[in-house]
Amino acid sequence: MSTQLAAQINSLLAAFILLTAFAMLAQRKKLAILHLFAWQGLFLSVSTAIVGFVAKSHHLYISSLLTLTLKVVVLPYILHVLIRKLKIRKEIEAVVNVPTTMLIGIALVIFSYHLTAPIRELSTLVTRSTLAVALATVMLGLLMMITRRHAVTQIIGFLAMENGLFFAATSATYGMPLVVELGVALDILIAAFIFGIFFFHINTTFDSLDVDQMARLKEED
Amino acid sequence: MNFSPGSILSASFLLLLFLVLSAPFLRAKQRLLIAIGFSITAVASLLAAFAGFWTLAGGVTYQLVLPLGLPDLPFHIRLDSLAGFFLVVIGLLAFFVSIYSIGYVKGFLGQRPVTSLVVFYALFIAGMLLVVLSDDAFLFLVSWEIMAASTYFLVLFEDERPENRRAAFLYLVVAHVGAIAILLSFGIMAGLATGFSGFEGYTFDAMRKTVLPSGWAAAAFLLAFFGFSAKAGVIPLHAWLPEAHPVAPSNVSALMSGVMLKTAIYGIVRVVFDIIGSFPWWWGSLVLVFGLLSAVIGILFAVMQQDLKKLLAYSSVKNIGIILISIGLAMIFSSYQLKPLAALALLAGLYHALNHAMYKGLLFMGAGAVIHATHERNMENLGGLIRFLPWTSVLFLIGCISISSLPPFNGFVSEWLTFQAFLLSPSLNTPILKLLIPLGAALLALSSALAAAAFVKAFGITFLGHRRGPDQGRVHEVNWPMRIGMTMAAISCLMLGVLPTYVIKWMDPIAEKLTGATIAHSASGFGWMWLTPIAHERASYSAPVAFAGILVVVIVTYVLLHTRPGAIRRAPLWDCGFEKITDRMQYTAASFSMPLRRIFGFLFAVHEEVKQAPPGRHPAFPESFTYQLRVRDRFWGWLYKPVIDASFWVSRMVGRLQQGRIQVYLIYSFVTIIVLLLFV
Numbered sequence: 001m002s003t004q005l006a007a008q009i010n011s012l013l014a015a016f017i018l019l020t021a022f023a024m025l026a027q028r029k030k031l032a033i034l035h036l037f038a039w040q041g042l043f044l045s046v047s048t049a050i051v052g053f054v055a056k057s058h059h060l061y062i063s064s065l066l067t068l069t070l071k072v073v074v075l076p077y078i079l080h081v082l083i084r085k086l087k088i089r090k091e092i093e094a095v096v097n098v099p100t101t102m103l104i105g106i107a108l109v110i111f112s113y114h115l116t117a118p119i120r121e122l123s124t125l126v127t128r129s130t131l132a133v134a135l136a137t138v139m140l141g142l143l144m145m146i147t148r149r150h151a152v153t154q155i156i157g158f159l160a161m162e163n164g165l166f167f168a169a170t171s172a173t174y175g176m177p178l179v180v181e182l183g184v185a186l187d188i189l190i191a192a193f194i195f196g197i198f199f200f201h202i203n204t205t206f207d208s209l210d211v212d213q214m215a216r217l218k219e220e221d
Numbered sequence: 222m223n224f225s226p227g228s229i230l231s232a233s234f235l236l237l238l239f240l241v242l243s244a245p246f247l248r249a250k251q252r253l254l255i256a257i258g259f260s261i262t263a264v265a266s267l268l269a270a271f272a273g274f275w276t277l278a279g280g281v282t283y284q285l286v287l288p289l290g291l292p293d294l295p296f297h298i299r300l301d302s303l304a305g306f307f308l309v310v311i312g313l314l315a316f317f318v319s320i321y322s323i324g325y326v327k328g329f330l331g332q333r334p335v336t337s338l339v340v341f342y343a344l345f346i347a348g349m350l351l352v353v354l355s356d357d358a359f360l361f362l363v364s365w366e367i368m369a370a371s372t373y374f375l376v377l378f379e380d381e382r383p384e385n386r387r388a389a390f391l392y393l394v395v396a397h398v399g400a401i402a403i404l405l406s407f408g409i410m411a412g413l414a415t416g417f418s419g420f421e422g423y424t425f426d427a428m429r430k431t432v433l434p435s436g437w438a439a440a441a442f443l444l445a446f447f448g449f450s451a452k453a454g455v456i457p458l459h460a461w462l463p464e465a466h467p468v469a470p471s472n473v474s475a476l477m478s479g480v481m482l483k484t485a486i487y488g489i490v491r492v493v494f495d496i497i498g499s500f501p502w503w504w505g506s507l508v509l510v511f512g513l514l515s516a517v518i519g520i521l522f523a524v525m526q527q528d529l530k531k532l533l534a535y536s537s538v539k540n541i542g543i544i545l546i547s548i549g550l551a552m553i554f555s556s557y558q559l560k561p562l563a564a565l566a567l568l569a570g571l572y573h574a575l576n577h578a579m580y581k582g583l584l585f586m587g588a589g590a591v592i593h594a595t596h597e598r599n600m601e602n603l604g605g606l607i608r609f610l611p612w613t614s615v616l617f618l619i620g621c622i623s624i625s626s627l628p629p630f631n632g633f634v635s636e637w638l639t640f641q642a643f644l645l646s647p648s649l650n651t652p653i654l655k656l657l658i659p660l661g662a663a664l665l666a667l668s669s670a671l672a673a674a675a676f677v678k679a680f681g682i683t684f685l686g687h688r689r690g691p692d693q694g695r696v697h698e699v700n701w702p703m704r705i706g707m708t709m710a711a712i713s714c715l716m717l718g719v720l721p722t723y724v725i726k727w728m729d730p731i732a733e734k735l736t737g738a739t740i741a742h743s744a745s746g747f748g749w750m751w752l753t754p755i756a757h758e759r760a761s762y763s764a765p766v767a768f769a770g771i772l773v774v775v776i777v778t779y780v781l782l783h784t785r786p787g788a789i790r791r792a793p794l795w796d797c798g799f800e801k802i803t804d805r806m807q808y809t810a811a812s813f814s815m816p817l818r819r820i821f822g823f824l825f826a827v828h829e830e831v832k833q834a835p836p837g838r839h840p841a842f843p844e845s846f847t848y849q850l851r852v853r854d855r856f857w858g859w860l861y862k863p864v865i866d867a868s869f870w871v872s873r874m875v876g877r878l879q880q881g882r883i884q885v886y887l888i889y890s891f892v893t894i895i896v897l898l899l900f901v
Contacts (some may be wrong), residue, residue: 115898142894146887154883 006054007129010171013047014130017167018109021140021160025101030083030152034076037156041071044163047130048170055174063181067166070185075159075192082196083152086203096147105140112136123172130171137164151202151209155195162188226272226300227283230308230354233268236261237347241340248336252327258339259322262346266315269350273308276300280730290359297424299356302730303495307353307487310575313713314479314582315346321586321706322472324699328593329470338378338470344371345476352484357424358407362400365484369396372481375473376465388464395461399451403488406444409437410496428496438497442504445492453485453541456515457856463522466534467598471589474530478537479582483574486544493552494567494735502649505552506657512549513661515542516668521824523675524817525852527810528598529588532679533581536624539668540577544570546665547639550646550658551736557649560738562642565754568725568732568740569638575724576631576717580623583710584679587617590699590707591683600682600810602690609696614684616707621680623714625673629768631717634752636669637762641754671817678813687804719764722749811850818852826853 020040027033045067052060096104112135120128141161145154166184169176176184199209206213240261247254276283280302287296300308322342329335348368355361373396377389407423414422414431421427433441447458454462466474489508493500519538526532547570554563590613591606592598607614623630626637643662648655698704717724722745729741744754753761782788796802818827828851833843880886 111895111898139891142887142891146884146891149884 003054006050010047010050010054011129013043013050014133014167014171016043017047017137017163018133018140021137021164022102022105024156024160025105025140025144025147026098028098030150031080033153033156034079034083037160038072038076040160040163041067041076044167045072047167051170051174057174059178059181060170060174062178063166063170063185066181066185070189071159071163074189078192078196079152079156082199086199086209101143101147105143108139108143109136112139119172128171131168134164134168134171137161137167140164149210151195151199155192159188159192225283226276226279226281226305227285229268229272229275230300230350233265233272233312233350234347236265236268237343240265240343241347244336244340244343248334251330251335254339255326255330255335256323258343259319259326262322262343263316263319265343266312266319266346268312270309270312270316272300273305273312274727276305277302277309277730278727284356290363294359294420294423296360297356297426298354298360299425300354302734303487303490304353306571306575306728306731307483308350310483310578311346311349311353311480314578314710315349315476317706317710317713318472318475318479318582318586319706320709321475321589321703324702324704324706325472325586325589325593326470327700333379337374338473341371341374342473342476345375345473345481349480349484353487356426358404358411358428359423362404362407365400365403368481368484369393369400372396372465372469372473372477375477376469378470378473379468382468384464385468388461388468392461392465395451395458399448399458402444402448402451404448406441406448406492409433409441409444413437425491425496429498433497435501438500439504442493442497442500446489446508449485449488449492450511452488453482453545454515454538455511455541455545456518456538457860459515459519459538460854460857460861462538463526463531463534463854466537466585467528467530471530471585471592474534475582475585475589478534478585479578482537482541483578486541486548486570486574489545489548490567490571490735493548494555500552500556502553502556502651502654505549505554505556506654507549508545508552509549509657509661512542512545512547513664515539516546517542517664517671518824520668520671520675521817521821522854524671524678524814525825527600529591529600529603529679529683530585530598532600532675533584533588536672536675537577537581539672540573540581540624542668543636543639543665544573544577546570546661547573547642550639550642550661553649553654554642554646555736559647560736561740561743561755562646563736564732564738564740565638565645566642567736568728569635569642571728571731572638572717572721572724573632573635576623576635576714579710579714579717580620580630580632583616583707583714584620584624586703586707586710587613587620590703591617593699593703594696597690599690600679602688603683604686604689604804604807605684606688606696607684610684610698612698612704613707614680616704616711617684618680619711619714621676623718625676626669627673628762629715629718629764629771631714634718634721634762634764636665638754639665641760645755645759674814674817678810682808682810682813686807689804689807689809715768719768720749721752721762721764725752811848824855826855826858827851828853 017040020036020043024033024036024040027036045064048060048064048067052058052064109132113132116132116135119131123131138161141157141159141164144157144160148154148157162184166181169181202213203209240258244254244258247257282302283298283300285298287298290296326335326338329338344367348364348371351364352361352368355364373389373393376392377385379385380389407428410428410431410433411420411422413433414427422431451458466478469477493504516539519535519540519542523532523535523539526535547566551563551566551570554560554566588598590610591603594610594613595603595606597603619630623632626632640662643658643665646658649658725744726741729739733739740754743756744752746753746757747761750765751757751761751763794802799806818825828849830849832847832849833840834845834847838844878889
């Protein structure tokens with residue numbers, strides 16, 4: 001497989017990642033979002049493996065494997081169990097309606113391309129063109145956290161943000177040192193557990209996972 | 222170890238440090254802790270006073286760089302004549318008060334642990350000494366904050382009472398607003414010393430060498446004056462003072478009022494005369510105006526008070542005013558190159574600072590003794606204490622005479638010197654000053670007269686007559702350490718009043734250094750008996766002669782009264798036709814100040830209310846009356862309340878950011894990221 005072809009495949013995967021990010025923004029059903037998140041993780045993992053092949057840095061295979069296990073299997077599984085156990089059925093939950101969100105998302109993607117333009121000129125890596133996509137994924141994750149009300153979707157948004165960061169790391173610099181990636185992976189796992197525990201508590205306290213309920217915690221003046 | 226002021230001072234600091242560190246280990250033995258703790262502070266303060274005295278008498282300057290502080294910003298210490306003088310002021314009163322405290326703090330035994338009182342008391346003294354010694358802005362502010370923070374905890378000592386917490390908080394706020402102003406002032410001077418390029422300008426030496434552009438110099442001066450005024454309690458920044466001084470334990474209020482306010486005076490003198498050096502006349506007139514304002518309004522407030530310690534606190538405002546008047550005059554004279562007059566005014570101000578430390582310390586200790594004996598601060602419930610507290614009442618009387626500026630005690634000398642500075646001033650060719658100086662002299666005279674009225678009230682209502690309030694059993698004279706502490710302060714009041722020529726001679730190096738002129742030569746030109754500032758044909762005062770004369774009169778009167786039989790006749794009081802005279806039919810504190818309240822009432826928010834009981838009856842036949850009087854500070858509504866309201870309004874507006882919705886918080890960070898990405 002030539003470098004050129006690898007770069008092409010990587011760009012394609014980047015496009016898929018961006019697509020899943022948009023799909024998550026548009027999707028209203030929690031389980032579907034969770035599946036999309038798993039798909040995003042899969043694309044990310046494949047992309048990491050390809051970058052590792054191109055850059056001949058073999059530790060990227062390990063991070064690819066980590067991504068695969070954590071973000072495609074473990075985390076979706078945990079969240080899936082959570083959704084089923086908490087019996088979350090209510091589906092409509094967006095603060096801003098979907099078309100508007102999509103428009104903001106498109107604006108953010110353009111903004112990302114605009115921002116990374118100077119970096120693309122300087123960089124010599126084959127993966128440089130995907131940096132903008134990575135940045136856009138981060139922003140779309142954040143946008144998802146802002147526009148959703150439900151704690152579970154907010155967490156998926158957070159994890160999607162993390163995906164974007166990971167993607168940025170591999171595409172801009174051929175990956176962070178393995179130690180750092182292991183640490184980040186562990187953090188994500190622990191964060192997921194903590195979220196799980198918090199969900200139970202929020203659910204028992206407010207009888208709902210709607211974060212708007214938490215506005216009641218505000219100090220009265 | 223060689224024997225020098227520097228080594229004595231280090232011994233003093235080591236003692237205080239040792240006490241602060243070891244006090245927590247003694248907390249199980251409170252009685253022992255009081256005895257040991259206050260003995261150590263007494264020794265340490267005496268050592269500091271001695272070192273200061275030596276420095277000033279020797280006329281030598283010691284400098285030292287301590288390898289403490291931040292990297293590359295070591296602490297600078299400098300012991301010069303001005304610092305030496307203030308070391309004496311602080312050390313001497315702290316010595317008296319520490320001895321007094323050995324007895325006074327025992328009153329808290331069994332009520333509350335006193336470990337914190339001992340620790341913060343020692344820190345407070347150490348902080349004040351360090352303020353005076355520091356020779357760079359960094360150490361100055363650090364020690365300034367040590368002083369402010371430790372006094373905050375001392376004011377808060379009896380923290381279960383809400384008024385204590387309120388007073389302590391108010392004090393902390395004002396102290397920090399002042400500290401910010403001082404910090405900015407030093408920042409201007411330090412920045413201009415290096416052209417805002419490095420940190421080397423933070424030493425006072427570097428600031429001294431810099432000649433500031435006049436605009437920046439004025440900004441630095443105004444900020445410093447504001448900051449130090451907040452600490453000194455200059456009107457209108459005095460609001461914390463009458464709140465904090467009464468609620469603190471009396472030994473602490475003696476130190477706060479007696480010497481902590483003086484550190485602010487020190488700061489003004491240090492910044493204006495030493496660091497900035499040359500200044501236009503209007504700086505002096507500004508200081509003079511605020512001094513006059515504080516002197517007159519402060520003492521008027523003092524006259525109105527019913528609370529003994531509040532009266533003393535307001536009188537501190539007045540005395541700070543007098544000191545500022547002298548310093549303002551010194552600045553005016555100095556800017557017109559009238560060096561001997563500037564020296565006279567400056568020394569008068571510093572002399573008054575020393576005197577005020579002594580008699581105000583004595584009076585607060587006396588008030589503490591009254592509270593210790595009666596557990597009552599309100600003068601309306603006191604009276605007739607002279608029979609139960611003979612020592613305290615005599616010593617308190619000495620304090621009252623001194624503060625009312627009557628010879629032969631010390632208050633007279635320094636106020637007289639201030640008057641001389643006013644009266645000897647030639648006609649200056651500025652219309653404002655031509656108006657201001659005679660007016661100032663008149664206002665100073667008014668404030669002195671009012672001070673006498675205030676202290677006749679303080680002494681008369683508290684110690685004379687009969688007990689007004691509910692009698693709570695027999696009142697005992699206070700214990701010996703308290704008596705000794707007060708007696709020593711009283712003796713120093715007398716000595717400073719009787720031997721002014723020596724004091725002036727001793728203080729002369731300060732004037733020489735800061736104004737370039739000396740007055741000792743002309744002031745003691747006629748021997749040690751006669752004080753003749755500047756021109757002997759204009760004015761002279763012989764303290765020893767006055768003292769001897771007064772002593773003779775007092776002795777003769779006493780002998781005439783007590784040796785001839787029948788000279789003292791005891792008879793029943795004329796009861797004005799009433800059937801029975803009760804203790805409540807006496808001149809009260811409120812009625813004593815009533816004439817002055819009528820004349821100067823427009824300055825206060827006076828609220829009088831007379832209620833008849835029972836309400837339905839014909840007004841001609843009431844059963845009983847209740848009279849309520851509230852005299853409040855108008856400055857609170859004019860100056861403080863708007864500021865408080867504004868800051869609450871701003872906080873509420875900022876509080877609206879706090880939506881309580883996670884999405885909104887996320888938007889905040891999202892927008893921040895976008896904006897940063899766009900523009901940075």
